[in-house]
Amino acid sequence: MPGLSRATVARLPRYLRLLEDIDAERETVSSGDLAGAAGVNAANVRRDLSALGFQGTRGVGYSVAPLRDRIRRELGIDSRRRVAIVGAGNLGTALARYTGLGKRGFDVVAIYDVDPARIGERIGELTVLDLERITADCAAGNFEMAILAVPAGAAQPVADLLSSAGISSILNFAPQRVSVPDGVAVRHVDLSVELQILSYYG
Amino acid sequence: MPGLSRATVARLPRYLRLLEDIDAERETVSSGDLAGAAGVNAANVRRDLSALGFQGTRGVGYSVAPLRDRIRRELGIDSRRRVAIVGAGNLGTALARYTGLGKRGFDVVAIYDVDPARIGERIGELTVLDLERITADCAAGNFEMAILAVPAGAAQPVADLLSSAGISSILNFAPQRVSVPDGVAVRHVDLSVELQILSYYG
The missing domain is CATH 3.40.50.720 (NAD(P)-binding Rossmann-like Domain)
Structure with a gap:
């Protein structure tokens, strides 16, 4: 897949870290939480995830499992x-x-x-x-x-x-x-x- | 010193690497060389160095020694x-x-x-x-x-x-x-x- 910026690619593992380590019961995560994990602002998060085709829901955030699986696939680590x-x-x-x-x-x-x-x-x-x-x-x-x-x-x-x-x-x-x-x-x-x-x- | 972006700070050591390793006879370095060392484009380099008060000279580039010393001072490593x-x-x-x-x-x-x-x-x-x-x-x-x-x-x-x-x-x-x-x-x-x-x- 072409087109992700170097900065976006460098942030994906940090988002993934949060998504993997989050409580198993939590189904959604806010752009603010993701921003904190990557040390950027929420606007960066929305832009990065939009480049992966994900739009968050206002007041709810992003669904954990689909986003986690998508980032893994994007990084080529969906298999070991x-x-x-x-x-x-x-x-x-x-x-x-x-x-x-x-x-x-x-x-x-x-x-x-x-x-x-x-x-x-x-x-x-x-x-x-x-x-x-x-x-x-x-x-x-x-x-x-x-x-x-x-x-x-x-x-x-x-x-x-x-x-x-x-x-x-x-x-x-x-x-x-x-x-x-x-x-x-x-x-x-x-x-x-x-x-x-x-x-x-x- | 306030105000340098995280991205700029992360690039300074890479510019410094080039400035330290460059041939001792070379007095100037181009923004293109600096860009290559940091893996960014020349416009990034000009913006980063402008934030340190350095303007390159067209067709000549930047003076090696003053830029090197300034980056060292900025990073707090002018002394060991x-x-x-x-x-x-x-x-x-x-x-x-x-x-x-x-x-x-x-x-x-x-x-x-x-x-x-x-x-x-x-x-x-x-x-x-x-x-x-x-x-x-x-x-x-x-x-x-x-x-x-x-x-x-x-x-x-x-x-x-x-x-x-x-x-x-x-x-x-x-x-x-x-x-x-x-x-x-x-x-x-x-x-x-x-x-x-x-x-x-x-």
Whole structure:
């Protein structure tokens, strides 16, 4: 679906969070509640949801279940997504253990490393796999998304491997931007950007 | 300084990244380059920088050094900021070792944990401290910012401790939102939100 603005897409997961966590008995939610969840104003909410074809009812708000299902579908998470983690260092291990992902529809199905000392090690229910396998595993369709938790110098080579094997999306935690071919989505999480934004307000 | 929009503040670190990483010989930068760095259009850049009092020169762009210094000052990072990490598990350890923070003006000065087995352990140049000390250390002005890398259930109690001790800003990685009193800035990093946004594009 074309046409949602980047800002709208970035807010959808925050609306979804509220819609998933809301009391099971509540059937409607106000644009004000959704606005609070996303840190925007109610007019933004109405515009975002109108772009999805939803009009709220004055004094009532939006119906929870249809809106929740629609946002999930829009985000492509109406079925579960399979994620591989690359790098079994501290960050990769922390991500593999992060229970929030499973709750939100992402299954971490594999973790890879190059270090012979780490390969074969257990992390929760996963066993660290040799990075050499990743191209074959990705090409076989074992996962659609990858999280890079590798040193700066390894980020681009790993992104190249994954891109050539047909990966759909890459979330990059390495302190180094990566380039990917058209058709691969990439997001870069830069912790110092978060701290700098926080520094403005603090 | 009042009045910068949230979107503008969120883009300033990305402009700054380019201005810091640019070749030392280059004296000017175009709004197009800045737009590329922040993933917005040139009109956004001109509006953002105009809000800081900067007007570009047609065909030349913006002077690098004054703009860089101004953004640093705006973000409150013209002097270095001291950061404490709470939680010496995998995520806290990864953050303590993350070299990107030092490069961007943040000094990790302490890491705390409650686990007697971790307290006293070395992580790089730091020694894991007993969480019991954190209120006193914060009140003594040892750090202005804190990163929470604790389990969900510990996030609010730790935020309360830090707030009462006069913390300025909290970056929360725990999978649980925290409330803080007025005057304390908080940002919540939710990894599943990043994955959901990525899922839309991938």
